[in-house]
Amino acid sequence: MYAVIKTGGKQYKVAAADTITIEKLEAEAGDVVLFPEVLMLGGEAGTTIGAPFVAGASVSAEIVRQARGPKTISFRKRRRQNSKRKKGHRQDLTIVRISEILVGGAKPSRAAAAKPADAMPLGIAGLPAGGGRDTSNLSLIAGIGPTIEKKLRAAGITTWEQIASWTDADVEAKDQELALRGRAKREEWVEQAKELLAGKPPRAKADQAEQKSGEDW
Numbered sequence: 001m002y003a004v005i006k007t008g009g010k011q012y013k014v015a016a017a018d019t020i021t022i023e024k025l026e027a028e029a030g031d032v033v034l035f036p037e038v039l040m041l042g043g044e045a046g047t048t049i050g051a052p053f054v055a056g057a058s059v060s061a062e063i064v065r066q067a068r069g070p071k072t073i074s075f076r077k078r079r080r081q082n083s084k085r086k087k088g089h090r091q092d093l094t095i096v097r098i099s100e101i102l103v104g105g106a107k108p109s110r111a112a113a114a115k116p117a118d119a120m121p122l123g124i125a126g127l128p129a130g131g132g133r134d135t136s137n138l139s140l141i142a143g144i145g146p147t148i149e150k151k152l153r154a155a156g157i158t159t160w161e162q163i164a165s166w167t168d169a170d171v172e173a174k175d176q177e178l179a180l181r182g183r184a185k186r187e188e189w190v191e192q193a194k195e196l197l198a199g200k201p202p203r204a205k206a207d208q209a210e211q212k213s214g215e216d217w
Contacts, residue, residue, distance in 0.1 A: 143187035
């Protein structure tokens, strides 16, 4: 069975065990949330379309973690006015795992009960998978500036976990692929990523200030 739900002004087609990224919800990792706005249900029994919502239907999900989207840059320059303005933005997002699709006014089962925070899966080499932190903020790794971060994201490298999992061969391959000129090895990106995942502060003082501010500079 699948359902089409509405949340954050967007529509998502979901099924049990799916993991999706949606607009930010005010909840903690492990919390169970309910999406009551179900636009359509589908399955072997046929399709039910709501008007606008399917009566008695809802979808329960578990919060996996809070995250942030990729950085977008807004740059404005006024000609001959000596005026420039540059702003960065990263959208707050929530990653959820669909638990159940409920019909007939049913309530979430006990299997969908919130899990304790220490039940969250482990990441690379037994390190906590994010631990509630924003592991997509690559700029907290010393040596990764806006230009290199853009290259990494274009290559699909968006989290500390990915960098922490690199082997020596991976480092060499990425160095050649992205023309990093040996920076990843020289500046110990893999070690830095593992330190951040373990909860240690960034190596650079400016990055420490950025992390405390909660903003992406």
